[in-house]
Amino acid sequence: MSIRNPKQALYEQFAIVARALGHPLRLELIEHIAQGARSVEALAAKLGQPVANISQHLQALRRAGIVSAERDGKFVRYSLADASVLSAFAAVRGVAERQLAEVDRIVRGYFDARDDMRPVTRHELQRLMRDGLVTVIDVRPADEFALGHVSGAINVPLGEIKAWSADAAVGREIVAYCRGPWCVMSFEAVATLRSLGHSARRLEDGMPEWKAAGLPVEVVGRYCG
Amino acid sequence: MSIRNPKQALYEQFAIVARALGHPLRLELIEHIAQGARSVEALAAKLGQPVANISQHLQALRRAGIVSAERDGKFVRYSLADASVLSAFAAVRGVAERQLAEVDRIVRGYFDARDDMRPVTRHELQRLMRDGLVTVIDVRPADEFALGHVSGAINVPLGEIKAWSADAAVGREIVAYCRGPWCVMSFEAVATLRSLGHSARRLEDGMPEWKAAGLPVEVVGRYCG
DNA sequence: CCGTCATTCAATGGAGTAATTGAATGACGG
DNA sequence: CCGTCATTCAATTACTCCATTGAATGACGG
Structure with a gap:
């Protein structure tokens, strides 16, 4: 050898x-x-x-x-x-999601991912945003939001969801996203918003994938990650 | 933890x-x-x-x-x-090819991959085959050829390249493929064929990728891997 | 029912990997 | 030029992974 x-x-x-x-x-x-x-x-x-x-x-x-x-x-x-690197990560994740029963068990147990939690695709979100039909919230901490976020999204960190949603229009659909496909924060945000009577869904993945797909990203301040 | x-x-x-x-x-x-x-x-x-x-x-x-x-x-x-699994493998390979200088060194040293060795894409080969412009050879061992090969390809294992090429028409382009993107056999086949005055190129990847792309595959015998 | 043979298991030693600690490096600000 | 602080290095221990060996399993063919 x-x-x-x-x-x-x-x-x-x-x-x-x-x-x-x-x-x-x-x-x-x-x-x-x-x-x-x-x-x-x-x-x-x-x-x-x-x-x-x-x-x-x-x-x-x-x-x-x-x-x-x-x-x-x-x-x-x-x-x-x-x-x-992101596609390699995604490909490895794809194999695990498809083949490892343990992944399914974790997802069902902790993320409570039912069919009615089916996420919004990037393409779908783009259309909804163009037509002005949704409010897009970025539920990551403010520092990550500042490094780059989906153009048109507003930053509502997880801890502020409840206070924010009190002022949000009921009936208008909310789409939440965070770091990536299995980032817990957007799951929690959607669960919280629904329990408060809002209509909310997750983006299928997070900011890095949105950016990697060449879709519009905004940066706050001087850093260009 | x-x-x-x-x-x-x-x-x-x-x-x-x-x-x-x-x-x-x-x-x-x-x-x-x-x-x-x-x-x-x-x-x-x-x-x-x-x-x-x-x-x-x-x-x-x-x-x-x-x-x-x-x-x-x-x-x-x-x-x-x-x-x-193939896409996960390909994604990991992609990161290595793009980022690791060692990969470049190995490729240049052993595979002698010059620009004039630029491979044929799957799509390109499909068109060339449809128009009858190329001879496609599968340079893997016979047992692997039998488990599945590109429809229309003929099996010329590496050791038989020289003998086979003596009877092949000079001038007609030959496309060789084997197991995958960095499988040495198709590189060797192309080098041998060129040294004998033939016009030869490699397919960009191998049989598994061709099959995974949904392109036509033939199987010899009963096994359907 | 028994021998054969492909495969798996169990156990060993050796090599590499991970987390922790404390010290060393190297750039900035005064 | 010196103190400060982010980062890296070095060294330790515990752990996991790898290759090898020989024995055990399990299915086929007579």
């Missing part, structure tokens, strides 16, 4: 990328970095992990060509190396 | 799939299984590995929902669980 032919050498490289995706913390890191460029300590705070641990996982991701690092004064800002 | 919220539980599942793709032998197994259903010992022979080792890797792939096993008399035949 130590003398490798070119085919094995290539497979070793592909395996490096796959292994880098093979740890839950690193997948969570990718989801956060996909929202916009982030420093090590910001990511460590989001994940509730020691800085050194996050730093090492980030370097593993960088060695695999999944994220890139750029020094910005005292900080090192990590961002996704390539939009193809 | 032992008490996991649903998000972490899902990421753990996705990581299981990614980790299963994170070993060169398993990637090679996937490439072979993508050619058609195979027994453990057949795969062990193709990879030159002990049967027990291959069996354990296959079980790792099965636990991750990547392959499925089906008993067939004395044999257990493994096949891909889902076409989504």
